[in-house]
Amino acid sequence: MVDDFKRTYGPIDDWTDSRELLARARQQADKRNFDDVFIVDIDSHVSDDRNWPEIMDYIEDPVIRDAASAFGDGSKRGAFLNSTPGLQWQNVWGRIPHGQGLKEPIEDDGTPREIVLARKCIDEMGLDYQIVFPNALLFLGMHPVPEMEVHLATAYNRWLVERVLPEDPRVRAMLYLPFNNPSAAEETVRRFLGKPGVAGFLVTSSRHKPVHANEYMRLYAMLEEADQVLGFHTHLNWQDEYTSQLNRFISMHAISFVLCNLVHLTNWVINGLPERFPKLNVMWIESGIAWLGFVAQRLDHEYMMRTSEAPLLKKLPSEYMRDMFYTTQPMERSNEALLAATMDAVNADTQMLYASDWPHWDFDLPSVIWDLPFLDETARRNILGYNAARIFNLDIPEKYRALAAE
Amino acid sequence: MGELFVAKADEIGDREGRVVADGDLEIGVFRLGDEFFAWESDCPHMGGPVCQGKVINRVTEVLDAQKRSHGFDYVEEDVHIACPWHGFEFNLRTGIHPGDPNTRLRGFPVEVRDGDVYVRI
Ligand code: FES
Numbered sequence: 001m002v003d004d005f006k007r008t009y010g011p012i013d014d015w016t017d018s019r020e021l022l023a024r025a026r027q028q029a030d031k032r033n034f035d036d037v038f039i040v041d042i043d044s045h046v047s048d049d050r051n052w053p054e055i056m057d058y059i060e061d062p063v064i065r066d067a068a069s070a071f072g073d074g075s076k077r078g079a080f081l082n083s084t085p086g087l088q089w090q091n092v093w094g095r096i097p098h099g100q101g102l103k104e105p106i107e108d109d110g111t112p113r114e115i116v117l118a119r120k121c122i123d124e125m126g127l128d129y130q131i132v133f134p135n136a137l138l139f140l141g142m143h144p145v146p147e148m149e150v151h152l153a154t155a156y157n158r159w160l161v162e163r164v165l166p167e168d169p170r171v172r173a174m175l176y177l178p179f180n181n182p183s184a185a186e187e188t189v190r191r192f193l194g195k196p197g198v199a200g201f202l203v204t205s206s207r208h209k210p211v212h213a214n215e216y217m218r219l220y221a222m223l224e225e226a227d228q229v230l231g232f233h234t235h236l237n238w239q240d241e242y243t244s245q246l247n248r249f250i251s252m253h254a255i256s257f258v259l260c261n262l263v264h265l266t267n268w269v270i271n272g273l274p275e276r277f278p279k280l281n282v283m284w285i286e287s288g289i290a291w292l293g294f295v296a297q298r299l300d301h302e303y304m305m306r307t308s309e310a311p312l313l314k315k316l317p318s319e320y321m322r323d324m325f326y327t328t329q330p331m332e333r334s335n336e337a338l339l340a341a342t343m344d345a346v347n348a349d350t351q352m353l354y355a356s357d358w359p360h361w362d363f364d365l366p367s368v369i370w371d372l373p374f375l376d377e378t379a380r381r382n383i384l385g386y387n388a389a390r391i392f393n394l395d396i397p398e399k400y401r402a403l404a405a406e
Numbered sequence: 407m408g409e410l411f412v413a414k415a416d417e418i419g420d421r422e423g424r425v426v427a428d429g430d431l432e433i434g435v436f437r438l439g440d441e442f443f444a445w446e447s448d449c450p451h452m453g454g455p456v457c458q459g460k461v462i463n464r465v466t467e468v469l470d471a472q473k474r475s476h477g478f479d480y481v482e483e484d485v486h487i488a489c490p491w492h493g494f495e496f497n498l499r500t501g502i503h504p505g506d507p508n509t510r511l512r513g514f515p516v517e518v519r520d521g522d523v524y525v526r527i
Binding site: 011021023024094095096097361362363 | 426460
């Protein structure tokens, strides 16, 4: 154990300390000597709605800031959020307690809860960096009041940059781009670019905005020029016409978390955005990886017959896909041959990045990458950390540097 | 071979368990009626602390003679433990996952002597 926390081995419930919950992750880390492996977690969601009242104080519009007090019986909890059924169903009716967010009590010494929970996870899983993203904002692209996306995203970004990130250099963030308003998204980049702890910028994929629309070209050019990562973080949408036919969370989650990124990636490639912004690092987050084999073959197949509809392309769609980046979680692995072929199809050695998605119900530990029998050690180390260090310009601690050079 | 003391038999209620540890070896011992069952708390999915999970019965879907669905029900005789990491379920009597007989927990013999429960390791 990395600290003197004493396990109880008791039943795990909603309030269990995450060190108890993840103690066996620590055992895995020790057995695999993860303290000698540079590991970056690209995507975790340790935040919960307890932070929300504090975040509301960062809203810049004085009227909206005041109005937050009208929510949550005056507590501001959940103010203005457009949560929909789905995220609250993650715990499989109590079977996976942390799926509903970490509710453990923490000592209030002024350290943001986000940092306390991230540190526990970093220590138990054996991570070096963790990139955090808020649960609450995952729905925001579908907010019925478009300006609310800007108000809430700006407040959240400010809170992260001013209050959270200065607390621990191991905790980084990809900031939320209010993508439904292209000029506000550009302003977000201008305002926060280069601030300590800002790893990149992120679009939540659950939205009805085509990524190839001309209004976004300036944003992409800014991000490319600044050598920033642009992430597309998937999410559910149970209200789309197709997904609303799915009566179980399992079905909706399996489809919806892929569908939005499937649409955005297809638009991205077929409209030639990789040709227009060849140096922009684009990353697809939390759709798993099984879909990549499908979409790569499917687009290649159709592109050969309908090349005239994608005239900006100079090579096959799958070849552009091999230049983009993908986080691995939730890594589908019931069929190892398919998994190996998928990783090969997108050059996993250089293009894939480990993500935990902790504490969501389908989180992955670093061991899922480390234990893959078909990857050599260099590929494992790249996926677990060095690919992230390269594209996020992360400092690699001295002890790992010799291996990073491989 | 050795054994670990788990608890006094009457301290473990029906459908309850205790996890005992010997180093990294963690074993959950559960009581169902008068019987005890012991399983390694090492989930075959990702190594999670399965025996610290929730005890819950197997769920079934109720169909009528025309094969129309009438929702869910619990199966009285099939008691499961659900791994708290990602929800894999295992039958507490057999250690087997209800969806895949090859996904199973490693079992250990349990002995009750003079009202004390021991697990053999
Ligand atoms: S480790 Fe038990 S369900 Fe994943």
